Amino acid sequence: MTASDGLVANLRRAAELRGLDIGLPPWAVDAVGIETTRGYLSVGTATGEGVLRLRVHIPDFGWDIGATDDLGTLVEAIAAWREEVPVDVLKRRFGFLELDEFTRALEAGEPTAAQWAVLLSSAYYRGQRDLLRRLHGDEVLRNAFPTMTHRSVRLQVDPMYWMSRQVLVCEPEEGRYEVRRVRVPAPDWVEVPGEALIATLRAALYDGQEESAGR
Missing domain, CATH: 3.30.920 (Metal Transport, Frataxin; Chain A)
Known part of the structure; x- marks a missing residue:
């Protein structure tokens, strides 16, 4: 699943088997820019064969929220994120997710104040x-x-x-x-x-x- 087209095909197939919508249009050639109300999601390969990394992006800023080798669990997490499942529920349901305070601020629609706090306190x-x-x-x-x-x-x-x-x-x-x-x-x-x-x-x-x- 390291090739872009192979990854997309596998993601789409896994989602279809579970009856889930993960936001990949038919013409998608990579798993980048999956639109959600809480930013854009992307899936890429992480260090280690067969491990997939999930990232969240807003313009000019992105961060990892977890990695897994379980394709089925990954598409379920993407679908849940797109359905605006609360962050606390996502953390309990998907153990591979690492959702920090900035993610909570994004969920609350208040990422700007959180980002200022991070930068002002950063050594x-x-x-x-x-x-x-x-x-x-x-x-x-x-x-x-x-x-x-x-x-x-x-x-x-x-x-x-x-x-x-x-x-x-x-x-x-x-x-x-x-x-x-x-x-x-x-x-x-x-x-x-x-x-x-x-x-x-x-x-x-x-x-x-x-x-x-x-x-």
Whole structure:
């Protein structure tokens, strides 16, 4: 089952045998981007022959939620996830799943606050902590979903929408900031004075429509 087409065929066959819908359309050639209300699911091979890894994705961010060599159990877990079975029930029903606090926040529709908490408390991002604190301290920007990209902070308006507005901001030297909008023409880095940073980021993300920030 290491070949993509073989994996998809086996997943589809296992689901059909159990009368389950795992969200694979007839034209699917890989098991990536299975749409659900709690992000996208993907299935891939993990370390070890015959072991399959299940991941959850939201735009520009993904994490493993378990691995198993039991194809039947895997398709049952995918179907249950798509049916919005509560996280606590999923954990009890499928022992291979590893569902953390971020998954619970995603279930509750509150991934942004949870992600801010993770980044602000992470020792790995200690060098960006002052910048993260400054961004989170703004009542509008703290509603944008944050991720880290090569030591830059990526802010995204809607974490569940691939084409949602995004902006990157970094602090190459203390007190000096650079900003780059994502998926727009001429996406070069632009140096921004510290006193204009928050206003620049607000405009790039919300274009003056700050009422959308609290979605």
